[in-house]
Amino acid sequence: MFEYNPDKHYPSETESRVVIRFQDCDPLRHLNNAKYFDYFFNAREDQVPKLYGLEIIDLIKTYKAAWVVYNHNISYVKPAMVGEWVRIMSRILWHNHNTIVVEYYMTDDSKTQLKTVLWSTMRYVTLAEGKSTDHTGAVKDFLKATSGNLDVSNLNIKDRVKELKELIEKGM
DSSP states (O other), X not given: OOOOOTTSOOOSEEEEEEEOOGGGBOTTSBBOTTHHHHHHHHHHHHHHHHHHXXXXXXXXXXXXXXXXXXXXXXXXXXXXXXXXXXXXXXXXXXXXXXXXEEEEEEEETTSOXXXXXXXXXXXXXXXXXXXXXXXXXXXXXXXXXXXXXXXXXXXXXXXXXXXXXXXXXXXX
16 A cells, blocks of 8 residues: 655656567557557556555555546557567646546657657546545545646647657657
């Protein structure tokens, strides 16, 4: 379970290095559009326990609630190719009392070329009723410690792609 320590710095971004598998690619050797989701979600699932000592399933069991995706917004910039090593970064871009926006993005291995950006918007809901509920306890602490809480109200994914490209060009 996540235990918040106000004296500790928690990184807001996770990072994984993965290879694009043949089985996940189309005949043109590009990563299949739908497979980006698998790569993004698997990378985050692997990294959150390492960085924060948190298994999401523990939060689900304790609070009897989970995040449910209700919107994906994805921008394919450059294709990821079979056999290519890539970097996958993710972060909680924003949150409020019952919703989060998780940003995932993929670059080439040297982090010089942006490949894809995904925003997943999720609502926190009870398991029993499937009704929206507020973040509480360790969930709220985890969000407070790790969320960038960027104001997304006036930001769209097209602008974010441009911003990330500029950051990557500057060497982040």
